[in-house]
Amino acid sequence: MSGVKKIGLFGGTFDPVHKGHEKIIKRAFEQFCLDKIYLVVAGNPWMKKNKVKALYKHRNNMLQLAFKEEKRVEIIMLEPEEKPSYTYETIIKIESMHLKERLFLLAGADTLKNFGKWKEARKILEKVVIVCADRDGIERKDIIKTLKKIHTGTRVEFFSNIKIDVASSSLRTNISRAFLSESVLKYIKENEVYELWEAN
Numbered sequence: 001m002s003g004v005k006k007i008g009l010f011g012g013t014f015d016p017v018h019k020g021h022e023k024i025i026k027r028a029f030e031q032f033c034l035d036k037i038y039l040v041v042a043g044n045p046w047m048k049k050n051k052v053k054a055l056y057k058h059r060n061n062m063l064q065l066a067f068k069e070e071k072r073v074e075i076i077m078l079e080p081e082e083k084p085s086y087t088y089e090t091i092i093k094i095e096s097m098h099l100k101e102r103l104f105l106l107a108g109a110d111t112l113k114n115f116g117k118w119k120e121a122r123k124i125l126e127k128v129v130i131v132c133a134d135r136d137g138i139e140r141k142d143i144i145k146t147l148k149k150i151h152t153g154t155r156v157e158f159f160s161n162i163k164i165d166v167a168s169s170s171l172r173t174n175i176s177r178a179f180l181s182e183s184v185l186k187y188i189k190e191n192e193v194y195e196l197w198e199a200n
Contacts, residue, residue, distance in 0.1 A: 007035065008103075008104045011039075011090060018184075022066060024159070025073060036074065038094060039063055039076070053194060086118075087118060102129065105128040110135045112146065121151075125153075130156045
């Protein structure tokens, strides 16, 4: 595999992007020596259909601010906002841009535990290496069992010394600024991205 680049894919609503997301990206570069990571702003993901609060443009702009200093990160908007979006379709698009590279799909354990419900779940697992971020209450062995039940050849890696215990949904109301970068915090306030939002 010498000379083959490692391409990361991290999708989500990023509603809003927070320091937990930033920690995952930083750790992915350090631990797995990825050459590039695509952040994919989900349009209207099927599992959160009609639950996304911020406009597509705001979520993209917040990501641009959060990762403006990281040149190895590219934010792409492949998924249409007006219809449900699926990870498999996004992977096909990314794969067409990196035909000979290894793809790594970054995701939290809370998302992966329901992987069997994803569109074309088996085909996704045939194409990527799964990189899982731990969540409290979810055992690694259960994640492995869930994924390998779908595809026995699943390749699963786990982040070391990282656990994400903050959800974007809790940041849309009243939350400590400790979880948001100053640039994102400022953007939210100036653009009134979330109603009744007040920072401590």
